[in-house]
Amino acid sequence: MDLVAPAGSPGSLKAALEAGADAVYLGLRDATNARNFPGLNFAPAQLHEVVETAKRFQAQIYVAINTYARAGKWADWKAAVDQAAEANVSALIAADLAVLGYASRTYPDLRLHLSVQASATNWRALRLYRDLFNIRRAVLPRVLSLTQIARLAEHDVVPLEVFGFGSLCIMAEGRCLLSSYACGHSPNNYGACSPAESVAWIPTPGGLETRVAGILIDRFAPEEAAGYPTICKGRFRVENRIRHVFEEPTSLNTLDILPKLAALGIEAIKLEGRQRSPAYIAQVVRTWRAALDACQRDPVHFVPESAWVQALGKLSEGQQTTLGAYARVWR
Ligand code: SF4
Incomplete structure (x- = not known):
């Protein structure tokens, strides 16, 4: 399995490559990517250098043009595709039908990966994207169980990439209206669910x-660690009980099921976190590189080392990790 790491800055790109990523995904500095934070991402003019840097590490660069084009702004999405193709990146990650259509027609040799933002969760959807746009890989949403992923893999429509580590999103990726409702900004085009x-x-x-746009998200006792407020991870009163109604503030970590994912023929493991620091990226990628190599050497006897678990635990939201939907029994 390939290790696909995030980068939101040249420092993170370098950290990911030095730590052993097989591919790095990144976005341009505009609304064409779903992590459009101020101070993050790359200018089109940097793409050539980025690709050359990755080549020195025998790694690939994927450019995420994974948001849905806004009305009247199509030129921005088209330009992003042109700039990435011209820089000779290894693949585009896209979800918008218009972006996929334009890229596949104009640059038929450029690999297209279906973004998680497309929320394709069944094999017929994957087949349609493949037949229409010749996608070469699909990134699966973080709402599927391992059994459901196994069923998709059995159909062998297109190689699959799954999330291995990082923040969780429980809705149809990026199309959640919680943030739009509270702040008036789409998480898809504004880069964040809870803008600072x-x-x-x-x-x-x-x-x-903690509040988002005045809405109470959580209240912490003096000894409790207070996490960054995200609406889906807040504690709310429902039927007179205060609890995490949608999701707990914790990070996904699939180290435990790595051999199972390998046995299903999953092509790549994706790490979340283009907004993270170079130090975070270096630590997470180094740990996952070691785990993937160990799993590849001996999948039958693979057990996550306690040093890896501790290292990832320290970097996780609330210092806790979960297998998330991979192992969730309710649906
Ligand atoms: S608020 Fe939560 S569910 Fe909605 S997009 Fe953000 S992470 Fe996903």
Whole structure:
């Protein structure tokens, strides 16, 4: 399995390559990618250098043009495809039918990977994308169980990439309206579910409150670690019980099921986190490189080493990890 790492800056790109990523995915500095944070991402003029740097590490560069084009702004998405193709990147990651159509017609030799943002969760959907746009890989949404992934893999429509580590999103990826409802910004085009300007941390006699656009997300007791407020990971009162209603603030970690994913023929493992620091990227990629190599050497006896588990645990949201939907029994 290939290890696909994120990069939001030249520092993170270097960290990911030095730590052993097989491919690095990144976006341009505009709304064409779903991590459109201020200060992150790459200018089109940097793409050539990025590709050359990756070549020195025998690694690939994937460019995420994975948002849905806004009305009246198609020129931006078209330009992003042209710039990536011209820089000779290894693949585009896209979800919008218009972007996939334009790229496949204009650059038939350029690999297309179906983005997680397309939320393709059944083999017929994958077949349609393959037949229409010749996609060479699909990134699966983080809402599928291992059994469901196994069924998709059995159909062998297109090679699959799955998320291995990082933040969780429980909705149809990026099309969640929680953030739009609260802040007036789509997480898809604005780069974040809880934009920093909408977030407030307020000490109160009842504990530290976190709010997004004035909406109470959580209240923490003095000894509790307070996480960054994301609406889906808040604690709300439902039927007189206060609890994490949608999802707990924790990170996905699939080290435990690596041999199972390998046995299914999964082509690549994706690490989430283009918004993360170079230090975070270096540590996560180094750990996953070691784990993937060990799994490849001896999948039958593979057991995650405690040093890997500890290293990833420290970098996880709330210092906790979960297998998420891979192992969730409710559906
Ligand atoms: S608020 Fe939560 S569910 Fe919605 S897009 Fe963000 S991470 Fe996903």
